[in-house]
Amino acid sequence: MTNINRRHLLRSAVGGAGLAALSGLLPAWAQTGTGGLPPVLSGEDIRLRVGHSIYRVGGREGHAITINGVLPAPLIRLREGQRVRLHVENGLDEDTSIHWHGLILPFHMDGVPGISFPGIAPGETFTYEFPVLQNGTYWYHSHSGLQEQLGHYGPLVIDPQGQDPVAYDREHVIVLSDWTFLHPHQVIGKLKQEGGYFNRQRLAMLGDPAENTMSAEDRRMWGAMRMDPTDIADVTGSTYTYLINGHGPDDNWTALFRPGERVRLRIINASAMSIFNIRIPGLPVTVVQADGQNVRPVEVDEFQISVAETYDVIVSPPDDRAYTFVAESIDRSGLARATLAPRLGMSAEVPPLRPRPLLSMRDMGMGGMDHGAMGHGSAAAASCPPEHAAMGHCTPGDAGADAEQAMSHDMRDPSLVPSTVTVGVGVDMIAPMPVDRTGDRPLGLEDEPHRVLTYHDLAPLTPFPDKRPPTRSVDIHLTGNMERFMWSFDGRTLNEGTEPIRFARNERVRVNLINNSMMNHPIHLHGHFFEVVTGQAHGDPIKHTVNVMPGGIASFNLTADAPGDWAFHCHLLYHMHAGMMNVVTVRPLDGEGR
Incomplete structure (x- = not known):
């Protein structure tokens, strides 16, 4: 915990200067009613100071x-092709850092202490300097301790060197985040004491039947497996306030428009632990960019944005009225809310939270189990592509029968454990039948009557430049013990002296992320973009972060073209802090021989 005297800091804010500081804590770009491009930091030299507020x-x-x-x-705005120097002064009494999330740059400028540089000591200034090689919507944040949860994050927009393929009349940056008045170390301490500490939506064994959409037999089955079908988010609305540009749901942050305009919303999920489902009731959205990469426009009514992902969408409000922008947490324990309106002071109806969803057998890695049996209300056929079957990830054929057989196994049965996974107290389950879930609708949105985005809908506007097939395949198992809040790759944490994941420079490799837990894991690789393998004829989406659904597999093709040492981790902050992180090493470096 920081050494600053918090009581003294709070007392000092009561005076006139403190009150002024409180009212001015929001940057100009994030204040309500911005009608166009707000003031930003730009140019070749940018100065940033990290401090307490x-x-x-x-x-x-x-x-x-x-x-x-x-x-x-502050919103940092750069231009593709320029060179930038970012001078970061540390005004804290502890080390800090800034990672430029999604940027392609030299590894020693990536900003991860202990991997790419030592960090920024108190009172020191570090200058990041690199060429800007891309365009799109990105963000930046601390990679030191748990500072990101305390507000150390901001948006970064890079304009294209030539004409932008996305036409729009006005834009707004929307940064989603989560805020708790608990210190982050208190949060993780409570999770260590009880994995479901913040879950206030557990099933009642006895209670109003309307509250329980599962049968007594279903609850018995979950109880026998010592697992909780409502364990969807580790940290919930019981302690979190969900923010849009630093504003709580009651603040009615407002983005202005003129009816008929094409409005670009640059949406960044900068939260520590919260996955959101995004919709604007009465207004369809056209997705035009994902993780800073342009995609073929696809119109939907709702989409999920996992932690660390970005989506750019176009909306065209036709009427002179207000619309509500809703970002509902994945477990439906709370929401962030804003307003799109032609004038300040307007608002639209804020929809109530929808009923909380329940996990299914599919979320436990039993890919062929009927969702209706476990409360989802619809069946989904198991998917077992030949390449996954060849690697032992799933079993083709009678998926329902396979799932029934899998249920007879203990979830920690040694016969299920892959040879690459180290099993100990930190691994409490191995998914018996994980399947490719990149085409699945997100949890809770399976039966929505409107159009819901999946990764299969995303097609790159410009195909990935490397057309070579992968020369080898690497399996990485996402493992953990939910009750003890222990998280790892292949049963091993970064601080256990795990061997780095090694790639040869310019190697083309297939990486299979196999989720052996019942939690979503947004997995982020620094310094690279990759192709999420969807098997769609229109091409695979190009991303830097991929959400791996519970009990699912997400594969990506990687060209390891960035020499150096790169962080590779789950972007749920407390999962990364608990150990779900490793180093990707790409060799040789520039100037080295093979």
């Missing part, structure tokens, strides 16, 4: 770590 939301005040005194951090 008091942050207020929902009538309460708390300690934040901010950049240039604002939360979220």
Whole structure:
């Protein structure tokens, strides 16, 4: 925990200067009613200072770590082809850092302490310098401790060198995040004591039948497996306030438009632990970019944005009225809300939270089990592509019978454990029948009558340049013990001296992420983009972060063209902190021989 005297900091904010600071904590770009491009930091030399601030939301005040005194951090706007120097001064009493999320740059500028540089000591200034090689919507955040949860994050937009293929009349940056008045170390301490500490939506064994959509037999089955079908989000709305540009749901952050305009929303999920389902009731959205990469426009009514992902969408409000932008947490324990309106002071109806979803046998890695049997209300056929069957990831044929057989096994049965996984107290289950879930609708959205985005809908506007087939395949199992809140890759954590994942420079490799847990895991690889393998004729989406659904497999093709040492981790902050992280090493470096 930081050494700053929090009581002194809170007392100092009560005076006139403190009150002024509180009212001005939001940067200009994040203030309500911005009608066009707000003030930003740009140019070749940009100065950032990390420090302590008091942050207020929902009538309460708390300690934040901010950049240039604002939360979220300043919007940085660069141009493709320029060179930039970012001078970061550490005003904290602990080390800090900034990682430029999704940027292609030299590895020693990537900003991960202990991997790509030592970190920035208190009172010191570090200068990041690199060429800007891309365009799109990105963001930046601390990679030191748990500072990201305290407000150390901000948006980064890079304009294209030539004409933007996306036409729009106006744009708004929307940064989603989660805020808790608990110190992050208190949060993870409570999770270590009880994995479901923040879950206030557990099934009641006895209670109003309307509250329980599962049968007594279904509950008995879950109880026998010592697992909880409502364990969807580790940290929930019981402690989180969900924010849009630093504003709570009651603040009615407003983005202006003129009827008929094409409005670009650059949506960034900068939260520590929260996955959101995004919709604007009465207004379809056209997805035009994912993780900073242009995609063929696809119109949907709702989409999920996992932690660390970005989506750019176009909306064209036809009427002179307000619309509600809804970001509902995946477990339906809370939401962030904003308003799109032609004038300030307007608002639209805020829909109530929808009923909380339940996990299914498919989410436990029993890919062929009927979802209706476990509360989802619809069946989904198991998918077992030949390449996954060849690697032992799933079993083709009678998926339903296979799932029934799998249920007879203990989820920790040694016969299920792959040879590459180290099993110990940190691994409490191995998925018996994981399947490719990149085409599945997200949890809770399976039966929505409207159009819901999946990875299969995303097609790159410009195909990935490397057409070579992979020369080898690497399996990485996402493992953990949910009750003890222990998380790892292949049963091993970074601090256990895990061997790095090694790739030869320019090697083309297939990476299979196999989720052996009942949690979603947004997996992020620094310094690279990859193709998420969907098998669609229109091509595979190009991303830097892929959400791996519970009990599922997500594969990507990687060209390891960035020499150096790169962080590879789950972007759920507390999962990474608990050990779900490794280093990807690409060799040789520039100037080295083979």
